[in-house]
Amino acid sequence: VTELHAPTAPRPPPTKRWLWLIVGMLLTALAIVAGVQWRQFSLLNASVRYEGDNIVWSFFQLEVEYLKLRGLLRDVEQDPARLDRDALQTRLDLFVSRVALVEPRRTQAQIATQPIQSDTVARIQAFVARADALLGSDPDKPLAPAVPHALLAQLEPLAAPVHDMAMWANEAMAAQVGARSELVRQQSRISIAMVAFQLLMTVAFAAIVLRQLRALEQRSNALERLAGRLQVATSDAEAASRTKSAFLANMSHELRTPFQGVLGMLALIEDGPLNDQQADQLRTARESAQHLLALLNDVLDVSTLEHGQVRLVPTPTALPRLVAEVEALMRGPALSKGLALRVQRVTEVPGFVLVDATRLKQILFNLLGNAIKFTDTGAVVMEVGVEQDPGGPPQMCFKVIDSGIGMDEPTLARLFKRFSQGDDSTLRRFGGTGLGLEISRSLARMMEGDITVHSAPGLGSSFVLRVPLPVCDAPTAGAGLHTGAAMVTPPLRVLVAEDHPINRKYLEALLARMGHTVTLCENGELAAQAAAGQDFDVVLMDMHMPVMDGFAATQAIRALPAPRGVVPVFALTADAFAETRERAARAGMNDFLPKPVQPAELKQALNRMFGRPVIEGAAAAQDAGLSVSPAGAVRPSEMAPAGRSTTARPARASSRSDPPEAAHAKTPAHNTAGDSASAPVPWLDRMAPEVIFGDLPPDTHATFLNDFFEDDSGTIARLSQRLDGRADRALRQAAHAVKGVAMNLGLTRLANTAAVIETLPSDTSAAQIQALHDRLFSELAQSRVACLEAGWIETPAVDTEPA
Amino acid sequence: MPVSRRSLLALPAALALGALPCQTFAIDAPTGKVVLSVSTSGRPPVDFDMAMIEKLPQRSFTTATPWYPEPRTFTGPLLRDVLAAASAKGALLRAVALNDYKIEIPAADATKHDMIVARLLDGKPMPVREKGPLFIIYPFDSSAELRSERYYSRSAWQLRTLEVR
Numbered sequence: 001v002t003e004l005h006a007p008t009a010p011r012p013p014p015t016k017r018w019l020w021l022i023v024g025m026l027l028t029a030l031a032i033v034a035g036v037q038w039r040q041f042s043l044l045n046a047s048v049r050y051e052g053d054n055i056v057w058s059f060f061q062l063e064v065e066y067l068k069l070r071g072l073l074r075d076v077e078q079d080p081a082r083l084d085r086d087a088l089q090t091r092l093d094l095f096v097s098r099v100a101l102v103e104p105r106r107t108q109a110q111i112a113t114q115p116i117q118s119d120t121v122a123r124i125q126a127f128v129a130r131a132d133a134l135l136g137s138d139p140d141k142p143l144a145p146a147v148p149h150a151l152l153a154q155l156e157p158l159a160a161p162v163h164d165m166a167m168w169a170n171e172a173m174a175a176q177v178g179a180r181s182e183l184v185r186q187q188s189r190i191s192i193a194m195v196a197f198q199l200l201m202t203v204a205f206a207a208i209v210l211r212q213l214r215a216l217e218q219r220s221n222a223l224e225r226l227a228g229r230l231q232v233a234t235s236d237a238e239a240a241s242r243t244k245s246a247f248l249a250n251m252s253h254e255l256r257t258p259f260q261g262v263l264g265m266l267a268l269i270e271d272g273p274l275n276d277q278q279a280d281q282l283r284t285a286r287e288s289a290q291h292l293l294a295l296l297n298d299v300l301d302v303s304t305l306e307h308g309q310v311r312l313v314p315t316p317t318a319l320p321r322l323v324a325e326v327e328a329l330m331r332g333p334a335l336s337k338g339l340a341l342r343v344q345r346v347t348e349v350p351g352f353v354l355v356d357a358t359r360l361k362q363i364l365f366n367l368l369g370n371a372i373k374f375t376d377t378g379a380v381v382m383e384v385g386v387e388q389d390p391g392g393p394p395q396m397c398f399k400v401i402d403s404g405i406g407m408d409e410p411t412l413a414r415l416f417k418r419f420s421q422g423d424d425s426t427l428r429r430f431g432g433t434g435l436g437l438e439i440s441r442s443l444a445r446m447m448e449g450d451i452t453v454h455s456a457p458g459l460g461s462s463f464v465l466r467v468p469l470p471v472c473d474a475p476t477a478g479a480g481l482h483t484g485a486a487m488v489t490p491p492l493r494v495l496v497a498e499d500h501p502i503n504r505k506y507l508e509a510l511l512a513r514m515g516h517t518v519t520l521c522e523n524g525e526l527a528a529q530a531a532a533g534q535d536f537d538v539v540l541m542d543m544h545m546p547v548m549d550g551f552a553a554t555q556a557i558r559a560l561p562a563p564r565g566v567v568p569v570f571a572l573t574a575d576a577f578a579e580t581r582e583r584a585a586r587a588g589m590n591d592f593l594p595k596p597v598q599p600a601e602l603k604q605a606l607n608r609m610f611g612r613p614v615i616e617g618a619a620a621a622q623d624a625g626l627s628v629s630p631a632g633a634v635r636p637s638e639m640a641p642a643g644r645s646t647t648a649r650p651a652r653a654s655s656r657s658d659p660p661e662a663a664h665a666k667t668p669a670h671n672t673a674g675d676s677a678s679a680p681v682p683w684l685d686r687m688a689p690e691v692i693f694g695d696l697p698p699d700t701h702a703t704f705l706n707d708f709f710e711d712d713s714g715t716i717a718r719l720s721q722r723l724d725g726r727a728d729r730a731l732r733q734a735a736h737a738v739k740g741v742a743m744n745l746g747l748t749r750l751a752n753t754a755a756v757i758e759t760l761p762s763d764t765s766a767a768q769i770q771a772l773h774d775r776l777f778s779e780l781a782q783s784r785v786a787c788l789e790a791g792w793i794e795t796p797a798v799d800t801e802p803a
Numbered sequence: 804m805p806v807s808r809r810s811l812l813a814l815p816a817a818l819a820l821g822a823l824p825c826q827t828f829a830i831d832a833p834t835g836k837v838v839l840s841v842s843t844s845g846r847p848p849v850d851f852d853m854a855m856i857e858k859l860p861q862r863s864f865t866t867a868t869p870w871y872p873e874p875r876t877f878t879g880p881l882l883r884d885v886l887a888a889a890s891a892k893g894a895l896l897r898a899v900a901l902n903d904y905k906i907e908i909p910a911a912d913a914t915k916h917d918m919i920v921a922r923l924l925d926g927k928p929m930p931v932r933e934k935g936p937l938f939i940i941y942p943f944d945s946s947a948e949l950r951s952e953r954y955y956s957r958s959a960w961q962l963r964t965l966e967v968r
Contacts, residue, residue: 065902093931094902097961551805 378403524553
């Protein structure tokens with residue numbers, strides 16, 4: 001690769017050297033040309049200076065004046081009468097004036113002086129001296145006739161030298177001009193050569209620049225190609241990642257579908273007649289299956305955490321209650337191993353904190369579950385307290401201490417790493433994916449906290465979870481009852497769309513046992529046809545099906561005219577990805593059930609939508625106008641997230657939320673709250689505890705009251721949301737739910753107000769609704785006080801006593 | 804602006820032109836030897852002897868010339884004064900020397916340059932042997948334009964006659 005790239009690689013040093021060389025040569029050439037032109041300029045200047053009087057012209061002028069003087073003297077020689085002294089003197093003066101111009105000291109700058117010049121000038125000067133002597137200095141004195149004769153005799157011999165000197169000067173000057181011309185020609189040649197050289201250099205310069213430009217272009221092309229390849233590689237990688245996600249989702253679906261069948265069938269067999277041995281074997285099979293489910297859920301958790309799809313939803317949460325729940329659920333496993341489980345408060349603990357309760361519980365379940373799993377004798381202790389971190393917000397601190405096998409340094413170092421679990425022997429001994437701690441730590445860090453660990457072999461371990469949990473006020477209305485607790489779902493007409501025959505069979509059995517009528521379809525297309533052809537109260541729709549999948553089928557159903565087009569549709573799916581939930585919501589689905597479908601979850605989901613108060617009489621009387629199937633579609637944001645259990649979560653986790661069906665059976669018709677607007681309605685129905693909860697454990701009523709006041713199920717919150725605007729059907733439904741619960745619990749005044757809201761005409765003004773809203777919350781608070789006074793509940797709401 | 808500048812420049816020129824008619828010198832008949840004749844076609848020539856030339860306003864300056872190795876001082880009347888004294892007007896002057904050397908000089912030169920008809924060299928009269936008695940001299944040092952063969956050749960020495968056309 002390197003060799004391939006070498007030719008295109010830039011090598012600036014040699015090119016730079018060439019450029020500098022060319023620049024240097026160009027500058028030299030320019031300097032030479034400038035020098036030559038300066039010399040030519042100087043030459044021209046010199047010649048101009050002496051042009052003032054042409055030298056050769058001066059020599060010939062001298063000869064002319066000589067000839068004129070000689071002519072005058074010859075005339076006088078022939079005719080002495082013509083002698084004019086003034087004229088003679090002027091001629092002589094003119095001749096003399098020309099002599100000065102040809103003296104060597106004046107001409108030597110241009111013509112090298114020769115004997116012919118100096119001798120002749122000397123002879124002329126001698127003649128002038130003699131002539132001046134002959135003529136004398138007095139201009140008025142007449143000249144003797146002999147004087148011109150003598151002058152002529154002196155002048156005649158000068159004719160040849162004067163002429164020869166003129167000829168010599170002419171030749172010398174011509175040679176000079178020739179030499180100068182030759183010089184100019186030579187310099188012109190140099191100039192031309194230099195210009196040609198410059199041209200050559202410029203061409204070379206241009207060639208190098210062109211080469212550079214071409215190289216640059218090649219490099220930029222290469223870079224572009226590289227960028228293109230990188231882009232392709234990036235999108236390939238992204239596509240691969242998407243494929244991986246899809247694979248995970250599909251795989252989980254494929255794994256969980258038969259799994260649902262296993263669990264479902266096991267549950268059905270457990271209900272049948274069994275001998276002890278079979279029951280034991282079945283229990284083992286169910287526990288194994290549930291363990292497998294836990295592992296599968298861990299894998300899904302990791303994959304969703306990895307994709308950043310897990311979002312925390314902090315809500316005001318009663319911390320003591322949360323701790324008590326965790327403790328209650330972990331006590332069973334601890335007891336079954338003969339371990340003591342103690343939960344201790346080491347400092348004051350705030351009543352309410354803002355936290356994602358599900359995720360916090362998940363972490364605590366994991367830590368406690370691990371502690372129990374790795375401890376054979378002794379105790380597992382959880383200390384709960386607040387740590388005041390100097391310079392930071394106070395942190396909630398959960399410390400889980402066990403007296404188990406402990407860990408050595410190398411094990412601690414690998415502890416939170418994926419797939420690592422103590423060592424291989426531990427893995428064989430205890431099983432598990434080893435993902436639990438990694439998930440817990442990821443969640444703790446998402447909450448801006450962390451998990452630390454201290455341990456030594458044989459000395460047990462202590463895991464500490466620290467999270468900054470903002471203290472908050474109790475929610476405006478207390479959390480309610482588990483919806484299922486006091487609600488019951490009437491018999492429904494259920495359409496089930498599920499491709500897998502075992503799952504179909506399982507769901508059919510499950511729903512039938514709950515008293516519902518079931519219609520089964522093998523795929524989405526058949527389901528859409530069935531939903532178009534007859535009325536159903538609810539549709540359970542598997543997402544992955546042949547022919548037409550659940551999304552398309554739901555869209556097809558939503559395209560039907562009302563009421564068949566608005567039938568509630570619950571999604572059934574094995575993948576827990578947030579995308580899938582969003583897609584389901586977009587397709588128009590109302591709720592979301594993770595597979596394998598647990599009986600409790602299905603019951604809860606149905607209750608959420610169809611639940612009616614246990615006291616049928618009063619409700620039925622007021623419900624005359626309402627159809628059995630409520631139409632209010634749950635908005636996507638309200639869709640319940642798929643609750644994931646955790647590694648250590650016991651299989652019985654959901655048992656507590658099972659509604660006391662006995663209550664249903666024993667509920668007598670009972671009503672005090674009706675249309676009583678005249679007399680002041682009493683706050684409480686003193687008979688309720690005995691009539692409704694008489695056969696149940698003694699603290700059940702109190703627990704349900706606390707649940708209701710803390711609004712765990714959001715019953716009051718939903719009504720509060722609806723109380724902001726119009727008196728529509730959604731408001732009536734929400735009020736109806738509150739009314740039912742309040743009546744069951746014996747909160748007569750509150751039930752009465754809820755009944756008023758439920759029967760509001762649709763043109764009620766917003767102000768009136770607001771007034772009722774205020775009244776409802778005021779009465780809620782006062783009902784709580786009344787319950788306290790009556791001894792139905794104790795303050796504070798719930799506390800956790802050490803075991 | 805250009806208008807006002809031009810008018811400012813025009814002021815001294817107008818004064819100079821206005822001064823010309825005032826310098827109508829009385830032309831006496833020459834009493835000595837005639838050294839300069841100014842001829843205008845259609846009129847008899849006006850002759851000057853040296854005394855008449857001396858009486859005209861004299862101007863003196865020192866300048867380098869091609870004929871002497873060092874700068875020399877020349878003295879004499881301005882050529883335009885001489886022409887005015889002879890009431891000679893024309894576009895072209897022809898200078899004729901004692902030896903019949905002839906050279907043509909544009910009359911504009913006389914107004915444009917302060918050229919003089921020199922009669923003294925370094926304060927002394929010039930004999931014929933030293934390019935006298937009269938020598939037309941341009942103020943060569945005043946302008947680079949004048950230091951060229953064209954003006955050197957127009958500087959006639961041993962001046963004898965000016966023909967005005």
